[in-house]
Amino acid sequence: MAIVLVLVxxxxxxxxxxxxxxxxxxxxxxNWDYIDNTITISFWITGIVFAAVVLFMAYCVFRFRHRxxxxxxxxxxxxxxxxxxxxxxxxxVTALLVPGLFVWSRFVNVPGEAADIEVVAQQWQWSFxxxxxxxxxxxxxxxxxxxxxxxxxxxxxxxxxxxxxxxxADLHLPVGKPVKVLLRSIDVLHDFYIPExxxxxxxxxxxxxxxxxxxxxxxxxxVLCAELxxxxxxxxxxxxxxxxxxxxxxxxxxxxxxAQLSAPQQTGAATQPSExxxxxxxxxxxxxETLEAR
Amino acid sequence: xxxxxxxxxxxxxxxxxxxxxxxHSWWTKYVFSQDAKVIAVQYSATAMAIGLVxxxxxxxxxxxxxxxxxxxxxxxxxxxxxxxxxxxxxVIYLLTALFLGGFGNYLIPLMVGxxxxxxxxxxxxxxxxxxxxxxxxxxxFFAPGGPTGAGWTLYPPQAIMTGTPGGQDWGIILMLSSxxxxxxxxTMGGLNYVVTVLQxxxxxxxxxxxxxxxxxIFTATVMALLAFPALFVACVMMLLxxxxxxxxxxxAIVEMGEQLQHNGGxxxxxxxxxxxxxxxxxxxxxxxxxxxxxxxxxxxARKNIxxxxxMVWAIIAIGALSFVVWAHHMYVSGMNPYFGxxxxxxxxxIAVPTAIKVYNWVLTLWRGDIHLTIPMLFALxxxxxxxxxxxxxxxxxxxxxxxxxxxxMFVVAHFHMVMGVAPILVIFGAIYHWYPKVTGRMLxxxxxxxxxxxxxxxxxxxxxxxxxxxLMGVPRRYAELTDMNIMTESAHHLNSFISxxxxxxxxxxxxxxxxxxxxxxxxxxxxxxxxxxTTLEWQTPETPPAHGNFGKxxxxxxxxxxxxxxxxxxxxxxxxxVPGSFGPSREPA
Numbered sequence: 001m002a003i004v005l006v007l008v009x010x011x012x013x014x015x016x017x018x019x020x021x022x023x024x025x026x027x028x029x030x031n032w033d034y035i036d037n038t039i040t041i042s043f044w045i046t047g048i049v050f051a052a053v054v055l056f057m058a059y060c061v062f063r064f065r066h067r068x069x070x071x072x073x074x075x076x077x078x079x080x081x082x083x084x085x086x087x088x089x090x091x092x093v094t095a096l097l098v099p100g101l102f103v104w105s106r107f108v109n110v111p112g113e114a115a116d117i118e119v120v121a122q123q124w125q126w127s128f129x130x131x132x133x134x135x136x137x138x139x140x141x142x143x144x145x146x147x148x149x150x151x152x153x154x155x156x157x158x159x160x161x162x163x164x165x166x167x168x169a170d171l172h173l174p175v176g177k178p179v180k181v182l183l184r185s186i187d188v189l190h191d192f193y194i195p196e197x198x199x200x201x202x203x204x205x206x207x208x209x210x211x212x213x214x215x216x217x218x219x220x221x222x223v224l225c226a227e228l229x230x231x232x233x234x235x236x237x238x239x240x241x242x243x244x245x246x247x248x249x250x251x252x253x254x255x256x257x258x259a260q261l262s263a264p265q266q267t268g269a270a271t272q273p274s275e276x277x278x279x280x281x282x283x284x285x286x287x288x289e290t291l292e293a294r
Numbered sequence: 295x296x297x298x299x300x301x302x303x304x305x306x307x308x309x310x311x312x313x314x315x316x317x318h319s320w321w322t323k324y325v326f327s328q329d330a331k332v333i334a335v336q337y338s339a340t341a342m343a344i345g346l347v348x349x350x351x352x353x354x355x356x357x358x359x360x361x362x363x364x365x366x367x368x369x370x371x372x373x374x375x376x377x378x379x380x381x382x383x384x385v386i387y388l389l390t391a392l393f394l395g396g397f398g399n400y401l402i403p404l405m406v407g408x409x410x411x412x413x414x415x416x417x418x419x420x421x422x423x424x425x426x427x428x429x430x431x432x433x434x435f436f437a438p439g440g441p442t443g444a445g446w447t448l449y450p451p452q453a454i455m456t457g458t459p460g461g462q463d464w465g466i467i468l469m470l471s472s473x474x475x476x477x478x479x480x481t482m483g484g485l486n487y488v489v490t491v492l493q494x495x496x497x498x499x500x501x502x503x504x505x506x507x508x509x510x511i512f513t514a515t516v517m518a519l520l521a522f523p524a525l526f527v528a529c530v531m532m533l534l535x536x537x538x539x540x541x542x543x544x545x546a547i548v549e550m551g552e553q554l555q556h557n558g559g560x561x562x563x564x565x566x567x568x569x570x571x572x573x574x575x576x577x578x579x580x581x582x583x584x585x586x587x588x589x590x591x592x593x594x595a596r597k598n599i600x601x602x603x604x605m606v607w608a609i610i611a612i613g614a615l616s617f618v619v620w621a622h623h624m625y626v627s628g629m630n631p632y633f634g635x636x637x638x639x640x641x642x643x644i645a646v647p648t649a650i651k652v653y654n655w656v657l658t659l660w661r662g663d664i665h666l667t668i669p670m671l672f673a674l675x676x677x678x679x680x681x682x683x684x685x686x687x688x689x690x691x692x693x694x695x696x697x698x699x700x701x702x703m704f705v706v707a708h709f710h711m712v713m714g715v716a717p718i719l720v721i722f723g724a725i726y727h728w729y730p731k732v733t734g735r736m737l738x739x740x741x742x743x744x745x746x747x748x749x750x751x752x753x754x755x756x757x758x759x760x761x762x763x764x765l766m767g768v769p770r771r772y773a774e775l776t777d778m779n780i781m782t783e784s785a786h787h788l789n790s791f792i793s794x795x796x797x798x799x800x801x802x803x804x805x806x807x808x809x810x811x812x813x814x815x816x817x818x819x820x821x822x823x824x825x826x827x828t829t830l831e832w833q834t835p836e837t838p839p840a841h842g843n844f845g846k847x848x849x850x851x852x853x854x855x856x857x858x859x860x861x862x863x864x865x866x867x868x869x870x871x872v873p874g875s876f877g878p879s880r881e882p883a
Contacts, residue, residue: 003671006751010678014758022784023762025698038695039765046685053656053681057674060659064595065666071866072597072859073661081657082601082650089649093688097642100692101635107694108631123457123550143557145548152548183628186548188452189561191626191701195767195780198698202628204561205451206545209628222779226701226769228445230457231370234772284457287550288370 001065007058011051018047029196029221029242031178031214034103036198041099045092107199110212114178117171120151121183121190121203124232124291126223127151128171132162132257142186142205152186153258161259164252170239174248178214191227194240202227215242231284235291299498299852301873307497314409314842326422328414329841330399333421335732337395340421341388342807344428348383349800351376360793362774362786371459373773374443379435381446382469385575386476387428389717393582394480394518395424397724398487398511400732404831405508407496407849407871409842411486420486423479430472439463445771447572450543450564451556454536457549466536470529477522477529487515496830498851502606503870505829505855506599509606510585513613514578520617521574528567535559565627569620576713577616581609583720584651587673589855590723591655593827594670595662596866598856601654608647615644625696634693641691645684652681663859663866667825668742672723675750676716682754683712686761701771704764707757715753722749722806729810730824734837735817741809745802752799756792763788828869829855 028036064072116137118129129151131137138153138160145152150167153160173179183192185203193200196219201211223238243251317323327333355376358368368376399417403410411417434441443459444452444466452458453466460466491504491512504512531542535556543564544556592599599605621629621637655677664670686708689695699705722745729737764770767780775781775789823832835845849871857868 001666003666003674007674007678010754014682017759017762021759021762022782023759023766023788025765026767026780032698035694035698038692039689039698042689042692042695046688050681050685053652054678057656057659057677060656060662061664061666061674064659064662065664066596070663072595072663074598074859074861075600075661076598076856077601077603078657082604082653085653086646086650089646093642093645096688096692097638100694101638104631104634104638104694107697108634122548142546142548143553145553147551187550188455188457188547189449193701193767193769195698200697200700201626204545204628205547206558206560207562207628224767224769224778228374228449228452228771230452230455230461231374231443231459231773232457233374234370234774235777237777284550287457 001062004058004062007054007061011054011058015047015051018043026195028198029194029215029217029219030198031216032107032198034106038100038103042096045096049092107211110180110210111178114180114212116180116182117173118151118182118184119171119192119203121185121192121225121229121236122187123230123287124225124236125168126171126192126236126238127168128166129153130164130166130252130255131159132164134159134162137182138163138258140184145186148262155262161257163258164255165258165261166255170241172241172243172248172251173215174245175215175218175242178212180210180212183209183211188229189227190225190229190236193224193226194221195224196221200226218242218244232288232291235288297854298875299873301852304498304850304852311409311848315414316841326418328410328418330403330411330414330417331732331839331841331843333417334396334398334400336421337391337399337424340425340428341392341396344383344432345388345392346803346807347432348380348388349803351380351383353797353800355380356793356796358773359775360790360796362776368773370773371443372440374445374771375441375459375465377771378443378446378448378469379431379441383431384714385446385579386473387431389579389713390480390518390575391424392721393579393717394487394511394515395421395483397507397582397586398515399483400728401507401831402487402490402511403494404731404834404839404843405505405829406491406494407499407830407844407851408490408494409844409848412489412494413486416482417486420479420483423475423482427472427475427479430468430475434460434465434468434472437464437468439465442466442469444469447565447568448532449568450532450535450561451545451547454532454544455547455549467533470533470536473529474526474533477526480518480522484515484519487511488519496848496851499870502603503851503854505585506588506602506605506609507582507585507829509609510581510583510588513609514581517574517581517613517616518578521571521578524567525571528564528571531567532564562624562627562629565624565629566621569623570617572623573620574613574616576709577612579713579717581613583676583717584609586724587676587720588651588655588658589829590669590673590720590727591658592856592858593727593825594667594673595659595664596858597658597662598854598858599654600657600660601650602854602856604650605654608650611647612644615640615647619644619691622691622693622696625693626700638691638693642688645688645691648684652677652684667726668737668739668746669723669727669825671743671746671750672719672726675746676719676723679711679719679750679754679757680716682758683708683710683716687712698767699764701769702764703768703770704761706770707760707764710760711757715757719750719753722746725810727825728831729813729817730820730837731831731834732838733814733817734820735813735815736820736824737813737817738809741805745806745809748802749799749806752795752802756795756799759788760792826865826867828857828867830870833869833871
């Protein structure tokens with residue numbers, strides 16, 4: 001009989017935990033509150049089903065537990081009941097799926113006014129590229145990545161010359177403007193994930209993937225990598241700051257373009273800072289140490 | 295449904311019986327045995343032994359997550375090796391091997407009324423190749439660089455690169471080799487299970503009279519035979535990429551400043567191959583559990599399984615549908631996002647046959663005569679955890695809901711609940727149920743109940759709250775959760791709590807292992823049919839059944855496997871091999 005009590009307690013306890021525990025999603029900072037709403041619908045429907053099934057089971061165990069002289073009923077099938085249950089389930093599933101697919105179509109259809117930005121991942125840091133004055137990102141190629149051209153921007157492409165390169169530093173975005181985030185990796189799979197924005201997408205070496213969102217409030221948000229990318233994975237943090245328009249423009253003014261970065265260094269190659277040359281050996285340990293230090 | 299074959303209408307045997315190979319020595323009887331029952335015990339013992347390693351690994355990773363920074367020897371490198379090996383062992387080398395190699399071998403011939411598997415020699419080879427696969431896997435712990443730390447999904451490019459433990463050492467090579475061996479071994483066994491069910495059934499055992507256990511294992515085996523080849527080629531291709539420098543999965547890559555000699559490969563191709571295997575794999579583990587739990591519930595509630603035909607068709611439907619849902623593991627993988635519409639729809643459709651199975655289990659309890667034996671308790675616990683884990687699957691299957699939750703602890707909680715805890719609870723229930731047939735003795739009741747309560751409640755307390763960490767956004771596969779804005783103080787406490795529960799639940803498994811060994815000699819004598827069950831394995835002349843299973847004459851089957859509490863019958867069960875109809879008409883309502 002303990003099992004009956006435990007089954008009831010599991011339902012009551014789970015519901016109370018859901019309502020009262022302090023662990024809940026972070027306050028949202030993007031337009032994807034649609035996703036939060038879909039999760040809420042999912043919690044309602046699945047919560048009701050869970051409670052109904054487990055409580056019904058508890059009732060059955062209580063009511064039909066073995067007692068001396070009891071005998072079970074003999075009922076192989078009940079077509080009507082089975083059909084009704086199937087229809088009810090299909091209805092519940094549809095109620096989950098339809099809003100889900102509706103929101104998904106918003107997710108995959110990027111609004112025309114969204115500005116392109118690019119995120120480039122590598123073990124284990126984030127870099128960014130903005131399209132510059134022409135509004136177009138230049139083409140890129142992993143095979144020409146070097147210490148001087150860490151993002152592999154094709155030098156012959158005029159669109160790329162005015163691209164703003166933010167290497168291993170914070171990204172700033174203006175609040176309220178939709179952005180299409182183009183995602184690229186030069187080594188392994190990564191995933192650009194900011195919990196407050198809800199959206200995330202893997203980056204695949206050799207491809208460009210994307211998602212879009214509109215930041216809805218200013219603030220500083222931590223970027224996490226959400227796809228296992230080797231030992232440094234848990235340390236692969238970054239920062240996105242959502243600014244007011246003014247602050248954003250001020251920040252943008254301080255950034256360097258690809259043309260500026262790749263111009264021959266007049267001050268003499270000898271004094272070029274040594275940290276700018278990429279580690280030529282595959283020294284994972286050293287790389288991890290610098291990450292830990294940050 | 296309630297078709298009972300009259301005693302004079304049994305079809306004649308189609309072929310004469312063949313003489314079995316009888317062992318001549320201790321070696322051929324107990325070691326290189328061709329008896330499916332011995333092979334089953336070998337499979338089960340090996341699977342549980344390697345499963346114990348996986349359990350220890352889970353403790354180590356919980357030490358790190360629950361008490362970060364306390365244990366210096368758990369470096370990120372070691373942590374990733376622990377999670378990778380834990381996952382791979384649990385899914386492949388424990389669950390798949392135990393359900394199909396263990397339960398499949400023991401139960402299929404007995405339940406369908408055969409003397410053995412149809413190809414006993416190949417069946418024996420299957421086990422030895424499996425053992426070799428396990429040994430190769432274990433050897434990676436001792437190889438230079440240790441085992442691979444690529445995550446159990448082994449996603450390239452990182453799986454074969456320097457930044458991942460074992461990527462440029464032996465780890466990944468041994469992992470891939472071991473998987474290839476496992477698939478070869480499994481194929482030998484799997485062909486046996488399928489052909490035995492199709493061709494080896496005794497007279498009167500029609501397909502629609504098979505116990506659901508056999509239906510579950512049979513369908514899962516067919517699926518495995520179709521799904522494992524995808525993993526097989528993926529492993530071979532990745533081995534070629536790693537050893538010969540081909541570029542199946544490797545595009546142009548700059549690894550920490552150095553251009554690699556790869557070009558033009560597709561990392562996402564691997565993911566498609568992996569999940570074309572990987573999703574059916576979920577049901578390869580789940581369907582045997584579905585089948586077994588149906589029989590446990592029916593037997594211990596003394597009532598026929600409700601809606602048998604629907605249960606069979608649901609198993610087949612789930613098996614078929616599970617081949618067209620694989621990319622729901624890849625919603626945020628960067629594949630064409632429009633695939634999401636298709637795969638979300640197919641995925642949620644699977645919920646319908648799955649829900650039917652749940653309803654029918656619960657409706658089997660309705661107006662039953664429920665004996666709260668240990669197998670029944672485990673079956674009830676299975677329903678709770680399976681429903682819980684299945685429902686969170688509706689979150690993750692619903693493409694847009696998956697976006698914030700994928701790659702978080704929500705996913706970890708979900709799949710542990712639905713394909714870790716739930717099937718393992720069935721395995722426990724099944725072991726308590728069939729142990730008396732295998733050994734002739736009952737497992738100790740007190741230890742069993744202790745094991746049940748700790749395991750069920752502990753596992754629920756581990757994985758239910760874990761969903762909420764994922765909802766907060768805590769990513770999975772993080773060796774350290776420090777310096778993370780979303781990790782509140784209380785979330786760290788929750789992690790410590792989960793870890794402590796994991797140690798307690800792990801400890802309860804030691805009690806279970808002790809019970810398994812102790813009861814071989816000291817358990818209560820079981821007799822031939824302690825649960826008063828109808829299926830053929832309980833009707834053998836000897837317990838444990840001898841080689842050949844059924845003595846001189848094979849049983850003849852007159853009825854389905856669920857004639858419990860038939861009105862008019864004296865006993866509350868009628869074995870399948872008992873002729874004659876009892877009482878009033880029993881047409882389905």
